[in-house]
Each structure stands twice: as C-alpha cells, then as structure tokens.
Amino acid sequence: MSGSSAQPVLWLQAAGCTGCSISLMNAEYPDIKNLILDELVPGKALSLKFHATLMGRTGRAALEVLDAAPAEHEGRYVLVVEGAIPTAGKGYGMIGDQPMAERAGSLARNATAVLALGSCAAYGGVPAGAPNPTGCKGVADFLAGEGVEVPVVNVPGCPPHPRWFVDSVAHLLLGKVNRPGMVDDVGRVAPVYPGLIHENCPRRADFDVGRFAQSFGDEGCLYELGCKGPYADALCWDHRWNGGVNWCIQAGHPCVACCEPEFLDQVSPLYRKLLAQSPEESRREI
Amino acid sequence: MTKISIDPITRIEGHLKVDLEIEDGVIRSAWSSGALYRGLEKILAGRHPLDAQKITQRICGVCPLAHSTAASLCLDDALGIAEDIPPNGKLLRNLIYGANFLHNHVLHFYHLALPDYVDPEVLAGHSTAPLGQLLSPGPTGEDRRFTEKENRHLVENYVQALTVRRKAQELVALLGGKMPHDMAVVPGGVTFRPGLGELEGFRFRLEEIKQFLEQEYIPDVHLWLERYRDHLQLGRTEDCLALGVFPQRNGRLLPQGAVLQGDYVDPSWEDIREMVDASWYTGEAVNPDWGKEDAYSWVKSPRLGGRACEVGPAARVRVALRAADGELRGSLEEGLRDARIEDEDLCSVAGRHLSRALESRVIAEKLGDWLSEVDPEGPVACSVSIPEEAAGVGLTDAPRGALVHRIEIQRGKIAQYDVISPTTWNASPRDGAGIPGPIEAALTGTSVEGNGHTEAGRIVRSFDPCLACAVQ
Numbered sequence: 001m002s003g004s005s006a007q008p009v010l011w012l013q014a015a016g017c018t019g020c021s022i023s024l025m026n027a028e029y030p031d032i033k034n035l036i037l038d039e040l041v042p043g044k045a046l047s048l049k050f051h052a053t054l055m056g057r058t059g060r061a062a063l064e065v066l067d068a069a070p071a072e073h074e075g076r077y078v079l080v081v082e083g084a085i086p087t088a089g090k091g092y093g094m095i096g097d098q099p100m101a102e103r104a105g106s107l108a109r110n111a112t113a114v115l116a117l118g119s120c121a122a123y124g125g126v127p128a129g130a131p132n133p134t135g136c137k138g139v140a141d142f143l144a145g146e147g148v149e150v151p152v153v154n155v156p157g158c159p160p161h162p163r164w165f166v167d168s169v170a171h172l173l174l175g176k177v178n179r180p181g182m183v184d185d186v187g188r189v190a191p192v193y194p195g196l197i198h199e200n201c202p203r204r205a206d207f208d209v210g211r212f213a214q215s216f217g218d219e220g221c222l223y224e225l226g227c228k229g230p231y232a233d234a235l236c237w238d239h240r241w242n243g244g245v246n247w248c249i250q251a252g253h254p255c256v257a258c259c260e261p262e263f264l265d266q267v268s269p270l271y272r273k274l275l276a277q278s279p280e281e282s283r284r285e286i
Numbered sequence: 287m288t289k290i291s292i293d294p295i296t297r298i299e300g301h302l303k304v305d306l307e308i309e310d311g312v313i314r315s316a317w318s319s320g321a322l323y324r325g326l327e328k329i330l331a332g333r334h335p336l337d338a339q340k341i342t343q344r345i346c347g348v349c350p351l352a353h354s355t356a357a358s359l360c361l362d363d364a365l366g367i368a369e370d371i372p373p374n375g376k377l378l379r380n381l382i383y384g385a386n387f388l389h390n391h392v393l394h395f396y397h398l399a400l401p402d403y404v405d406p407e408v409l410a411g412h413s414t415a416p417l418g419q420l421l422s423p424g425p426t427g428e429d430r431r432f433t434e435k436e437n438r439h440l441v442e443n444y445v446q447a448l449t450v451r452r453k454a455q456e457l458v459a460l461l462g463g464k465m466p467h468d469m470a471v472v473p474g475g476v477t478f479r480p481g482l483g484e485l486e487g488f489r490f491r492l493e494e495i496k497q498f499l500e501q502e503y504i505p506d507v508h509l510w511l512e513r514y515r516d517h518l519q520l521g522r523t524e525d526c527l528a529l530g531v532f533p534q535r536n537g538r539l540l541p542q543g544a545v546l547q548g549d550y551v552d553p554s555w556e557d558i559r560e561m562v563d564a565s566w567y568t569g570e571a572v573n574p575d576w577g578k579e580d581a582y583s584w585v586k587s588p589r590l591g592g593r594a595c596e597v598g599p600a601a602r603v604r605v606a607l608r609a610a611d612g613e614l615r616g617s618l619e620e621g622l623r624d625a626r627i628e629d630e631d632l633c634s635v636a637g638r639h640l641s642r643a644l645e646s647r648v649i650a651e652k653l654g655d656w657l658s659e660v661d662p663e664g665p666v667a668c669s670v671s672i673p674e675e676a677a678g679v680g681l682t683d684a685p686r687g688a689l690v691h692r693i694e695i696q697r698g699k700i701a702q703y704d705v706i707s708p709t710t711w712n713a714s715p716r717d718g719a720g721i722p723g724p725i726e727a728a729l730t731g732t733s734v735e736g737n738g739h740t741e742a743g744r745i746v747r748s749f750d751p752c753l754a755c756a757v758q
C-alpha cells in the first residue's frame with residue numbers, strides 16, 4: 001500500500017444494539033476484510049483503532065487506545081458513533097467508568113468528522129421512543145447542545161445497509177461531503193438516500209391498480225398493512241439486503257421507515273395504514 | 287488483596303464491566319456490572335401490541351431473531367392463535383431462527399473468543415498485518431499455546447469465518463427479509479411465502495456452511511480443546527436451565543429442563559423470579575435508580591426457585607442429554623465421547639465452546655429436514671386480531687440461552703411488557719440472598735497469572751454475553 005494514507009477510525013458504541021456493526025460485517029464488495037485491510041478509495045485505507053466488539057485488547061489496555069487517540073491523531077481521525085447518546089443522567093451509559101456522553105463529546109471535539117451510524121446515532125431511534133426514559137439524542141443534536149463544532153454525517157437505518165456506510169465513507173474520504181448540497185436537510189449524504197421506496201417499489205403496480213394485501217402472506221401492495229414506503233427515502237429496493245437475496249417488502253412485510261428521523265414514534269403503530277394518497281401528503285401526515 | 291476492574295470487557299455484545307478481588311493469585315470474589323440502560327420495557331408500554339415484535343428485536347442486533355421469535359410466541363399466546371399457525375409458518379420460523387444460531391456460534395468462536403488464544407503476531411509483515419494490530423491483545427496476551435502453524439491456520443479461519451457468518455446471515459435474510467432485524471417473523475406465522483427458488487437457494491448456502499462446520503469449525507474446536515484441556519476445569523458453574531427451542535410436531539428439538547445440583551428437573555417458568563437487590567432499580571422493578579445504595583449493575587437477578595442458573599448452549603446440551611429423544615441424545619453423546627468430555631463438565635469454558643459446536647451440527651442437519659417439509663403452495667400465516675384484554679407468555683431458548691417474553695394487553699394496547707434475557711441470567715449480580723450470578727460464580731476461585739485479564743476474559747467470553755439483551 002505504498003503511497004496510501006491510513007485514515008484512523010475510532011468506533012464508539014453508545015445506546016444501541018451492535019446491529020449496525022453486524023450489518024457492516026455483512027458487507028460484500030468491499031467486505032469487512034477489505035474494509036480492514038485494503039484501500040477503500042484510491043490512496044486511502046481505513047485504519048480501525050478502536051472497536052469494542054472486534055478488538056483484541058480489553059479493559060484498561062483497550063481504553064488506553066481510546067484515551068490516547070485525541071492527542072495521537074488530533075484532527076485526523078473519523079469518529080464513528082453507533083447508538084444514541086443518553087443525556088438524562090450520568091449512569092445510563094458508561095464506558096470505562098465515564099458517561100458515554102462525555103466520551104462522545106471529547107472524542108468528537110478532536111475528530112476530523114463524525115459518522116453517526118444508524119438511526120439511533122443519527123436521530124435517537126428506538127431508545128429515544130416515548131417516553132425516552134434516558135433522554136437519548138442523536139449525535140448531531142447532542143454535539144450542537146454541547147457546542148462541539150465538527151462535521152457530522154448521518155447514515156440512518158435500523159440498521160443501515162452496509163452499502164450506505166461504505167458509500168457515505170467514500171464520499172467523506174474523497175472530500176465530496178463539503179460540496180454544496182451534498183448533505184441533505186437531515187444530515188445524510190444526499191446521493192446515498194436519493195428517493196422514496198414507494199416510487200420504485202416492485203409492488204407499485206399493485207398500488208396503482210388497487211390490489212392490496214389484507215393480511216400477512218398475501219400478494220399485493222402492503223399499503224393497507226401500514227407500509228411506510230411512501231415516506232421512506234432508501235435504496236432497499238435497489239440494493240436489497242444481505243447479498244441482495246431479499247428485502248422487507250419482497251418478504252411481504254411493510255416498510256417501517258427505519259431510516260427516517262421520525263422512526264420510531266411517528267411511524268408507529270407500524271401496521272396502521274397511512275391515510276395520505278401521495279408521498280407529499282404522507283410526509284405531512286407523519 | 288488487590289482489587290481490579292476490567293472495563294470494558296471487549297469482544298462481547300454491549301457494555302460490561304467486571305471487578306475482581308485477587309489474593310495470592312486466586313480470584314476471591316467477582317462482581318459483574320451491566321453499564322447501559324435504555325428502558326425498552328417502558329418504551330413498549332402504551333403501544334400497539336403487534337409493534338412489540340418489531341421493537342423488541344431492536345433490543346439486540348446480534349440476536350434479533352431471539353426477540354422476534356419470543357415476541358411472536360408471546361403474542362401467539364396472548365391472541366389465542368398458537369394452534370392456528372399453519373405448518374409452513376412454524377417451519378419457516380425454525381429455518382430463519384436456526385440460521386441465526388449458526389451465525390451466532392461461528393461469530394462467537396472465531397471472532398469473539400479465539401483472539402484470547404491465538405497470537406496475532408504471526409501476521410506481522412504480511413498483507414494482513416492491520417488485522418493483527420486490531421486483534422493484538424496488548425500487554426495482557428498471556429498463555430498462548432498454539433504452534434506457529436496452528437496460529438496461522440486459526441487466523442486464516444478467522445478470516446474465512448467472516449464470510450461464513452455473512453452467508454449464515456444471508457440464510458436468515460433469504461426467508462426472513464433482512465438481517466439484522468428480520469422482517470418476516472410475525473405473530474401468526476411469517477409474512478414471506480418463499481418459492482422453490484428461495485428454498486433451493488437456502489439449501490445450497492446451507493451446504494456450504496455445513497462444510498465449514500464439519501471441516502473447519504468442529505475440528506478447530508477440537509484442536510483448541512487439545513491445547514486447552516484444562517479449560518474443562520475453568521469457569522465452572524453448578525446449576526443450569528434451558529427453556530427449549532425449535533418447536534416440532536413432537537415437542538421441541540432441544541427440550542426444556544434444568545439440572546440443579548446434578549439432578550434433572552422439569553421447571554415451570556412460573557418459578558422464575560427477578561430480583562433487583564443489587565440492581566439500579568427501585569419499587570416496581572422497572573424504575574431506574576442509578577446510584578442506589580449497594581447496587582452495582584443494570585442487570586437484574588433472575589432465579590429459578592432461588593437458584594442462579596447458567597443458561598446457553600452448555601445448558602441446552604446438558605438438558606438434552608437427559609430429556610431429548612433418542613436420536614438426538616445419541617448424537618450428542620457421541621460428540622461428548624469424541625471430545626472425551628463427561629456431561630458434568632459441560633458448564634465450563636471448554637464445555638461451552640464444545641456445546642456450541644455440537645449444537646451447530648445438530649441444527650444444521652435439522653435445517654435441511656425442515657426445508658424439505660415446506661410446502662411452497664401452502665399458507666404461511668393465520669389472521670390476527672387484537673383483543674381488548676389479554677395476557678401471554680413466550681418461552682424459547684436463544685443462541686445465548688433461556689428467554690422469556692411476557693405481555694399484558696389492556697384496552698387493546700400494551701399495558702406491560704417484560705423480557706428476561708439469557709445474559710440477564712448469566713451476568714446477573716448478587717440476589718437478595720447474596721447468591722452471585724453465574725459469571726460471578728464462574729470467576730470466583732480461579733487461579734490467575736498476572737493481573738487476571740486473560741483468565742477473566744476467557745471465562746466471561748465463554749458465556750457469549752450480550753448486554754444489550756441483559757438490560758433492555
């Protein structure tokens with residue numbers, strides 16, 4: 001890898017479920033081995049310094065990596081945060097006897113950029129569902145409240161498809177996220193979340209002729225079963241999941257809009273049908 | 287007497303700290319502490335009952351199927367439709383769930399546990415050196431016993447297992463929609479009606495995974511066992527519980543049961559009580575109270591008739607040896623004979639790793655049988671409707687052990703939802719009687735070299751802890 005530069009990455013797990021890490025391990029082309037060993041874009045490789053689920057070190061020896069990073073790689077590392085930030089009290093989430101919020105704040109302060117991976121890190125997600133017992137916030141929201149100024153890129157999804165991570169990181173490494181309009185109004189790399197599922201759904205023809213599934217396992221559009229596809233910006237219909245073998249709507253399950261800032265509260269009950277007749281109306285409805 | 291804190295315990299799911307008191311090279315006492323609370327049970331209250339199935343699986347991204355399965359069983363019970371689920375619905379649930387077990391066990395052995403034993407220095411100077419740096423144990427990498435050739439072989443299989451576990455996730459997604467967080471498993475059955483194409487796709491992927499299990503995983507566990515045979519005495523526990531998993535026509539493939547002080551008993555889930563004496567909760571057990579005096583964990587302390595039971599693969603195999611049908615029992619007995627292990631040695635570090643391997647073989651074999659029984663023409667789900675008032679319970683084993691979901695429905699909404707997860711048992715703190723949790727008990731009495739990180743890490747990881755499950 002001569003001529004290549006290593007981009008240090010620190011991966012912090014907060015109030016989450018490790019599902020985003022597992023999803024990334026499901027990546028193909030590049031797969032997780034490529035992501036650890038090879039250049040992700042020409043001339044640039046990721047160098048994963050801290051990831052609690054994968055790393056060999058444990059306890060103090062692991063924490064030392066995290067504690068030393070701000071000085072050792074100041075202004076050069078990318079901080080990936082998986083999970084929301086609990087803010088209602090100190091004890092709701094601790095890493096090495098220090099609140100997650102403090103760790104996330106101090107690590108973000110010295111980072112070149114923060115990647116908020118998954119809907120919890122991006123917008124609060126499931127742990128921020130009412131009554132939000134631990135005051136969970138998305139990372140950008142939390143950092144703004146702390147006065148930490150650092151670019152934050154959201155990669156929502158519960159979990160995000162591994163390609164959304166890879167594509168977002170590639171945009172980041174190539175400096176493309178600094179271009180005007182490249183980050184959309186909810187903090188995502190715009191080309192990674194380009195349009196509504198409903199507009200590209202393989203069951204769209206069923207919707208257009210009014211052929212609706214009435215119960216689980218039926219053929220037809222899943223609108224009556226509460227599909228939030230008219231509301232969700234995601235490329236699931238194109239990338240599909242896990243090597244492209246399937247995805248939610250293909251599996252007969254309504255989309256739950258897991259990638260949207262309104263997940264969980266405003267898209268639930270998950271099986272209640274949207275009343276709106278157009279994507280624009282459904283946006284207003286939710 | 288020295289007191290040390292291992293925080294965080296890495297290569298597990300979630301946030302766990304272990305405190306140890308070491309004297310004369312022996313762990314005299316241990317405290318395990320779950321460090322993250324999200325309040326999922328509180329978030330569930332007041333919501334639509336069907337949403338529980340999708341929300342509870344977000345408890346954990348490693349074993350979401352455990353919760354989607356338990357929640358579905360729980361809602362099947364509450365809605366009174368358990369008998370109405372078509373055979374396809376049951377078979378497809380087993381196929382999806384079984385594939386998740388294979389994913390879990392391969393991930394656990396190679397990616398979570400094995401770095402405690404291999405020496406990643408063998409990668410220095412190779413193109414895979416960055417992986418070696420990530421896996422380096424740092425200053426506490428003691429007691430490495432593999433030869434250089436074995437090390438190289440195991441690290442190569444670490445890399446190969448990354449692909450195998452991904453393929454196991456593809457198996458889940460093929461019938462379940464996606465992973466993590468499956469879509470297809472729902473109360474009443476499943477949403478996906480697979481065609482022959484999907485079923486054949488499943489079969490061929492399964493064959494590839496089975497080859498890896500037979501040619502690499504099981505032999506690697508045996509190789510590890512040869513080098514670390516003393517781990518049969520490491521991290522032992524006394525009592526164990528399984529709630530059973532994979533419903534079939536004649537009961538569950540892996541049956542429910544408990545072994546308490548060496549005696550087999552048939553437990554009732556109603557004998558399970560959760561205590562919070564050393565947990566950060568007060569009053570109604572779900573009210574968080576961080577800083578509560580004498581408490582040290584977000585994990586509660588479930589007990590079966592007052593006993594702290596180990597749950598997980600070793601418990602399942604131990605129970606199956608007493609209660610499973612003859613064919614399965616025979617195959618497990620043969621597995622123990624091959625490894626020269628007695629059934630009372632199963633609840634140990636070595637027994638847990640071996641049990642995962644044996645169970646993987648059993649499940650992989652069964653997946654093929656269930657696949658042949660699916661009728662692509664038949665229905666996959668029954669219809670569901672939500673009663674105004676109802677209660678239900680869902681019992682299953684998850685890859686990591688016994689799992690209970692309970693729901694109470696009032697006015698058509700969730701009034702209360704309770705989850706008792708496998709790691710809630712294993713990582714539980716002391717209960718009101720001062721009885722330590724299984725991980726704490728397994729650590730106590732262990733002889734250690736150095737600062738205890740190596741031995742404690744090996745013991746804790748052998749349970750495959752999942753803290754996101756343990757505290758929801």
